[in-house]
Amino acid sequence: MTEAVVASVRLGPLVDRLYVSARDPSAQPAVARALALAMPDAELRSTAGGIAVAPGDVPRLLEVGGHGVELRWQPAARAFAENRARVARLRERVLDDVRTAVRGGKAEAQRRLAGHRGLEVLDDHQWVNVAAMTTPGGFGLCVFDEQGAGKTVTLIFAFDVLAARDEIDFALIVAPKSMVAEWPQDFRRFTGDLYKVVLLTGTRDQKRRALAARADVVVTNFETAVALEPELRARLGTHRGRSILVIDESFAIKNLGAARTRSLRRLREWAGRAFVLCGTPAPNTAHDIVQQVSLVDYGTTFDEIAVPEEPRAAQAVVQRALEERAPYVRHLKRDVLPDLPLKRFSRVMLELQPRQRRMYDGALDAFVKELRTIDDHSFLRQLPSFLARRSALLQICSNPRGVDPTYKETPAKLLALDELLEELVARRREKVVVWSFYTASLDAIVRRYARYDPVRYDGAVERVEDRREGVRRFQSDGPPLLFVGNPAAAGAGLTLHRARYAIYESMSNQGAHYLQSLDRIHRRGQTRDVEYIVLLASDTIEVNEYVTLTQKERAAQELLRDNVVPAPTRDTMLAEMLALAGGYIPDDETADLESDAAWTDEVEE
Numbered sequence: 001m002t003e004a005v006v007a008s009v010r011l012g013p014l015v016d017r018l019y020v021s022a023r024d025p026s027a028q029p030a031v032a033r034a035l036a037l038a039m040p041d042a043e044l045r046s047t048a049g050g051i052a053v054a055p056g057d058v059p060r061l062l063e064v065g066g067h068g069v070e071l072r073w074q075p076a077a078r079a080f081a082e083n084r085a086r087v088a089r090l091r092e093r094v095l096d097d098v099r100t101a102v103r104g105g106k107a108e109a110q111r112r113l114a115g116h117r118g119l120e121v122l123d124d125h126q127w128v129n130v131a132a133m134t135t136p137g138g139f140g141l142c143v144f145d146e147q148g149a150g151k152t153v154t155l156i157f158a159f160d161v162l163a164a165r166d167e168i169d170f171a172l173i174v175a176p177k178s179m180v181a182e183w184p185q186d187f188r189r190f191t192g193d194l195y196k197v198v199l200l201t202g203t204r205d206q207k208r209r210a211l212a213a214r215a216d217v218v219v220t221n222f223e224t225a226v227a228l229e230p231e232l233r234a235r236l237g238t239h240r241g242r243s244i245l246v247i248d249e250s251f252a253i254k255n256l257g258a259a260r261t262r263s264l265r266r267l268r269e270w271a272g273r274a275f276v277l278c279g280t281p282a283p284n285t286a287h288d289i290v291q292q293v294s295l296v297d298y299g300t301t302f303d304e305i306a307v308p309e310e311p312r313a314a315q316a317v318v319q320r321a322l323e324e325r326a327p328y329v330r331h332l333k334r335d336v337l338p339d340l341p342l343k344r345f346s347r348v349m350l351e352l353q354p355r356q357r358r359m360y361d362g363a364l365d366a367f368v369k370e371l372r373t374i375d376d377h378s379f380l381r382q383l384p385s386f387l388a389r390r391s392a393l394l395q396i397c398s399n400p401r402g403v404d405p406t407y408k409e410t411p412a413k414l415l416a417l418d419e420l421l422e423e424l425v426a427r428r429r430e431k432v433v434v435w436s437f438y439t440a441s442l443d444a445i446v447r448r449y450a451r452y453d454p455v456r457y458d459g460a461v462e463r464v465e466d467r468r469e470g471v472r473r474f475q476s477d478g479p480p481l482l483f484v485g486n487p488a489a490a491g492a493g494l495t496l497h498r499a500r501y502a503i504y505e506s507m508s509n510q511g512a513h514y515l516q517s518l519d520r521i522h523r524r525g526q527t528r529d530v531e532y533i534v535l536l537a538s539d540t541i542e543v544n545e546y547v548t549l550t551q552k553e554r555a556a557q558e559l560l561r562d563n564v565v566p567a568p569t570r571d572t573m574l575a576e577m578l579a580l581a582g583g584y585i586p587d588d589e590t591a592d593l594e595s596d597a598a599w600t601d602e603v604e605e
Contacts (some may be wrong), residue, residue, distance in 0.1 A: 005068040005361030021050030034067040046078040055303040059085035079269040097135040125336040133158035140274035144326035145179040147279035148523030158209035175248035236270035250276035254288040301325045350412045365543040367490035397537040398506035402440030458486035487517035497526040511552035
């Protein structure tokens with residue numbers, strides 16, 4: 001009798017497929033033949049790392065026996081296969097239950113959640129979310145409710161319901177650093193001392209001791225989740241599926257190539273359910289949402305779908321997959337918080353100061369000349385340098401001192417801020433949020449308006465406690481009246497609704513930063529209409545950058561079928577009226593349009 005060939009089954013580095021390889025490399029052809037016989041119509045591919053098994057075929061590996069091969073499973077690989085087999089069995093029923101919960105509204109949710117305590121504090125849509133998240137036999141859900149709609153509260157009560165049913169006994173919550181400390185407070189607010197919630201903070205040893213404290217809920221940030229992955233995996237493994245993994249602001253795991261995404265995908269294999277929470281899940285392109293959904297359902301929504309690289313083509317493919325296959329819910333603030341005040345946007349176009357304009361034009365001319373003369377190969381080799389030079393153009397629009405420390409002139413945007421803050425803060429005593437993306441600009445703003453005792457929130461303020469205290473002071477009844485922040489650091493999770501004005505001095509090109517920052521002042525608890533004032537340098541790259549951000553916003557809304565009617569702008573309304581008038585513009589109107597050095601375009605939502 002021929003002895004069976006022993007083959008190892010291991011998880012791939014991208015946590016997206018399994019690899020089967022013979023313990024004896026010379027026996028690899030025999031392994032390939034055996035798998036082909038056992039799984040004749042499976043997608044199998046020979047690679048240097050072994051026979052790659054496509055995710056959709058992975059559950060069938062569990063049934064492979066005989067054919068002269070003995071499979072030896074690594075624990076992570078077996079969990080990967082068993083999880084996908086479980087989802088394959090339950091998927092259609094779970095998705096149907098989720099859709100029924102959404103269609104049935106609060107009445108259906110109350111029927112499902114009858115007998116559970118404390119739920120009367122929830123809004124109608126939160127009832128629906130909790131019912132969908134706690135679907136019997138469920139594997140998780142993407143909660144893509146718009147920012148400010150109460151996703152944290154939804155998660156806390158879903159955890160409480162699952163714990164009361166004795167389905168889970170542990171939760172690992174991974175969140176941005178700025179939001180980690182909020183979770184224990186919210187748990188205490190809604191569940192009192194019922195659950196022990198700990199933060200993984202301090203030194204590595206302190207974090208390990210906190211993790212060993214047998215808490216019901218552990219909260220940590222993305223960086224710690226990567227650094228302590230083995231310890232977190234072991235903790236999840238002790239609960240044998242009776243745990244949940246929660247990713248707060250899940251747009252942070254949109255890139256499968258990122259270490260944090262791969263680490264959390266591996267941790268997900270040991271949790272019975274996963275929930276991702278995000279109001280802006282596709283801030284740049286439709287591709288952004290794929291990994292978030294894949295973490296929840298083990299990749300089964302997109303396993304057999306080829307998402308095109310081209311953004312427009314990807315939009316249609318991803319949208320169809322979401323509607324037909326993805327486990328997610330989406331609620332908009334305008335629907336669930338109908339009393340929330342309006343938003344108004346004002347774009348203020350500014351002429352650069354004389355030296356500022358010369359610096360910008362000179363940098364742009366030199367940039368264009370080099371781009372015209374360089375070949376494609378050299379361009380790609382020097383791409384980081386070109387990206388830095390492009391960023392320098394944006395910095396010049398904001399504050400040239402970030403590029404040239406000898407710059408002495410007062411930049412156009414500081415002059416505009418002088419007038420705005422004098423009116424809003426000094427005269428009206430309004431609290432105002434000023435957003436800026438560049439350190440030199442933030443430094444200059446904080447120094448120039450020191451008389452307003454500004455709260456600063458960016459990388460220069462390292463201690464989380466100092467950041468939290470700054471937010472608390474700004475949210476209080478008295479001073480300070482000015483909050484100065486970088487949306488990359490403060491754009492997610494913060495509540496700044498004591499202000500009704502937000503001024504954008506400069507922005508990054510990341511849609512998530514911009515979209516998240518919009519909702520810091522427009523959220524639950526805001527009682528007054530809010531106004532966003534966007535300062536843009538005329539005839540510069542900055543105008544294009546802002547247009548790109550708004551296009552990303554519209555694309556994200558279309559992807560999730562938000563059915564948002566674009567608000568009229570001065571440009572669109574003027575174009576419409578000109579078309580109706582046959583293109584006729586009176587001479588005096590033409591003169592006004594051409595002579596305006598600065599103009600304001602207001603939009604209401």
